[in-house]
Amino acid sequence: MIKGLYEAHLPVSNLETSISFYKRLGLELAYKQDKLVFFWIVKGESWLGLWETDRVEVPYHASLRHIAFHVDKEDILHAKEWLNEEGIIIRTSFGFDDEHQPLVLPNNPQAHAAIYFDDPDGNLLELIAPIRIDVEEEFEMMTFEEWLNRQ
Template identity: 65%
Template structure:
């Protein structure tokens, strides 16, 4: 397959320096920095995030324009909530599930992904996503990761 993963995504930001600091708190490194556009490595040489400073960061939200999902391993998704908290970043409500009931398992039939949702300082939607199973045979409702593991026992 030609596509190996997300190489580039872009977000509008209100303050370049503040944003670079935010993404450094997530453990990401800068690739290029200027006054109006900067790039942050997600995985050096494989994927990066373009940040564009603008006064218009609060235009109407649509997830296709202002959402990024970072791949994490399934074994790390539960610990990710505390990892974010240690960095002063809060998990947000998603799909009617409050932060304390996350991570969630999304029924992207025939796949199941564990997800955890948070925002950057300008309200862009960010997500940690971990593939759980790529071959789920039955349909299921969205649930917590705890419920997902409980149903397999």
């Protein structure tokens, strides 16, 4: 029955600033109202709603104000360079600074390569690529470079 995630929503303090930021990520504007905008993540399949509000300062928790964008394994290799070219600061996550990202999340029995950054309102954004599914090998969190050297 469920085929995937169709939409997610984030609060933003300034819609025009956020529109500019998300366009830099390559997302296509799908719909706009006075205090709401939707961007296609995958056209016709999934989109992101941004709601302008004065209530953006909700304390951060991973269950709130977080979006993970699925990317290909090949794209994650160039994600840091691409974000740097766009002037987007990579966020230190799980003790891994920008020099040590993307990192590999050992969500055993799966593994994902990911890199983290914030939008202008501090919403946590993530580029994530599945790199293995259903493998029983246990391992610690590491950089994606370390992961590739082990393969």
